Amino acid sequence: NAGVTQTPKFQVLKTGQSMTLQCAQDMNHNSMYWYRQDPGMGLRLIYYSASEGTTDKGEVPNGYNVSRLNKREFSLRLESAAPSQTSVYFCASSDRGRGHGDTQYFGPGTRLTVL
Amino acid sequence: SQQGEEDPQALSIQEGENATMNCSYKTSINNLQWYRQNSGRGLVHLILIRSNEREKHSGRLRVTLDTSKKSSSLLITASRAADTASYFCASQGGSEKLVFGKGTKLTVNP
Numbered sequence: 001n002a003g004v005t006q007t008p009k010f011q012v013l014k015t016g017q018s019m020t021l022q023c024a025q026d027m028n029h030n031s032m033y034w035y036r037q038d039p040g041m042g043l044r045l046i047y048y049s050a051s052e053g054t055t056d057k058g059e060v061p062n063g064y065n066v067s068r069l070n071k072r073e074f075s076l077r078l079e080s081a082a083p084s085q086t087s088v089y090f091c092a093s094s095d096r097g098r099g100h101g102d103t104q105y106f107g108p109g110t111r112l113t114v115l
Numbered sequence: 116s117q118q119g120e121e122d123p124q125a126l127s128i129q130e131g132e133n134a135t136m137n138c139s140y141k142t143s144i145n146n147l148q149w150y151r152q153n154s155g156r157g158l159v160h161l162i163l164i165r166s167n168e169r170e171k172h173s174g175r176l177r178v179t180l181d182t183s184k185k186s187s188s189l190l191i192t193a194s195r196a197a198d199t200a201s202y203f204c205a206s207q208g209g210s211e212k213l214v215f216g217k218g219t220k221l222t223v224n225p
Contacts, residue, residue: 004157031211033212035215040217041217042203042215042216042217042218043158043203043215044215045212045213045214048211048212050211058212090157090158092157092158094211102146102207102211102213103148103160103163104158104160104205104213105160106157106158106159107157108156108157109155109156109157
C-alpha cells in the first residue's frame with residue numbers, strides 16, 4: 001500500500017495564479033483532511049471531508065476550495081494564489097468509527113512558494 | 116486559535132538521556148495523540164491516550180494525561196540520534212478534527 005500520496009512535491013507560483021494540489025489514499029478511509037504548516041505554527045486545518053460527498057471548513061479555509069472527488073481522492077485548489085499561502089501543505093486520512101481513535105495518516109507534503 | 120502549546124519549543128540532549136515534552140490543550144477531549152515529524156517529511160502517529168486513561172506506554176515512549184490540568188507529557192527514554200525530530204501533540208474532541216500544538220523540536224546528539 002502506498003498510504004497517502006500527494007502531488008506535486010514542490011511548486012512555485014506567481015501571485016494570482018491558480019493550482020490544484022492532489023491527494024489520494026489507498027486505505028479505504030472515510031475521512032480526509034488538508035492542513036498547512038508554517039514555521040512556529042504547527043499544523044492548521046484548512047478543510048476536511050468526513051465522508052465522500054461532504055466537505056467542511058477548518059480553522060483557515062479562506063482562499064481555498066476543496067473537492068472530494070471520490071472516496072480515494074481529495075483535492076485542494078488555490079484560485080488566486082497569494083504570498084501568504086506560501087507554506088507546506090499536508091493531506092491526511094483517517095479511519096473514523098472503526099475503533100482506531102481517529103489516528104491520522106499523513107502524506108509527504110507539498111512545498112508551495114508564492115512569489 | 117484553538118491550538119495547544121508544547122513546551123519546550125526546542126530540546127537538545129545527549130544520546131542515552133531521557134527527553135520529556137509537555138503539551139497543554141484548551142478544550143475537553145476524547146483522546147490526545149502524539150505525532151513525530153522528521154525533517155522534510157509528513158507526520159507519523161506515535162501513540163494515543165484516551166481521556167479516561169492516565170498513563171500509557173509503547174516501547175521507549177511513555178505518555179501521561181491530566182485532564183484536570185488539560186495537559187499531557189511525552190517521555191522518550193534512552194534517546195537515540197534517530198529520535199531527532201519534531202514532536203506534536205494533537206487533541207481530539209467530539210469530531211474527527213485534531214487540534215495540533217506547535218511542536219517541540221528534539222535534537223539528540225551522538
